Amino acid sequence: MQLTTKARYAVTAMVDLAMHGRGGPVALAGIAERQMLSLSYLEQLFGRLRRRGLVRSVRGPGGGYVLARSPQDIPVADVILAVDEPIGTTQCGGHEGKMCKGSEHCLTHWLWVRLGDRIYDFLAGITLAQLVAENEGQPSGLPEPKGSHLRAQGEPN
Numbered sequence: 001m002q003l004t005t006k007a008r009y010a011v012t013a014m015v016d017l018a019m020h021g022r023g024g025p026v027a028l029a030g031i032a033e034r035q036m037l038s039l040s041y042l043e044q045l046f047g048r049l050r051r052r053g054l055v056r057s058v059r060g061p062g063g064g065y066v067l068a069r070s071p072q073d074i075p076v077a078d079v080i081l082a083v084d085e086p087i088g089t090t091q092c093g094g095h096e097g098k099m100c101k102g103s104e105h106c107l108t109h110w111l112w113v114r115l116g117d118r119i120y121d122f123l124a125g126i127t128l129a130q131l132v133a134e135n136e137g138q139p140s141g142l143p144e145p146k147g148s149h150l151r152a153q154g155e156p157n
Contacts, residue, residue: 007085009037010045011131014079017055018071018128019135025064045083052082071129077120079128087120 016031028046032039046065049055054074055065067074080087126142134140 003080004085006045006083007080009035009041010049010079010083010085011076013037013042013045014049014054014067014074014128015131015135017065018067018074018132021066025058025062025066027064030064048083049079052078054078054082067128071132072127074128075124076126076128076131077124080123087116087123 012035013031016035017026020026020030020034028042029039031037032042046055046057050057050065053068056068057063057065077087130140130142134142
């Protein structure tokens with residue numbers, strides 16, 4: 001499973017905001033430049049993040065966006081869901097009751113639903129504060145990445 005560009009951009013922008021917003025509002029143009037993201041795309045994402053109560057906009061000179069809650073209180077899963085991205089691995093809608101094949105589930109449906117639940121639980125257990133700490137070289141409390149699933153089969157460890 002890969003997260004969509006929308007989800008990745010939203011999480012990246014929120015971590016940037018958490019890192020640079022300690023002294024006040026952060027302009028989206030600054031986030032766009034630092035992260036090499038489209039400003040117009042960020043404007044769309046931040047509209048959604050604002051409507052979901054994750055950020056607040058500050059108008060006027062020196063305006064921009066601030067986090068609406070402490071970075072310790074914003075899980076990554078909330079950011080992804082705020083930009084209307086489902087966290088799941090089934091093509092049929094997972095828990096929503098849609099069927100994979102007409103009137104029944106495919107043979108591996110519940111495997112993918114369980115995987116989606118684990119992914120959600122993982123992302124719900126990581127906060128923006130932890131990602132900021134990790135990027136600043138501080139202890140984050142996050143496990144070290146193994147990366148073994150990224151290597152091609154047969155490659156040495």
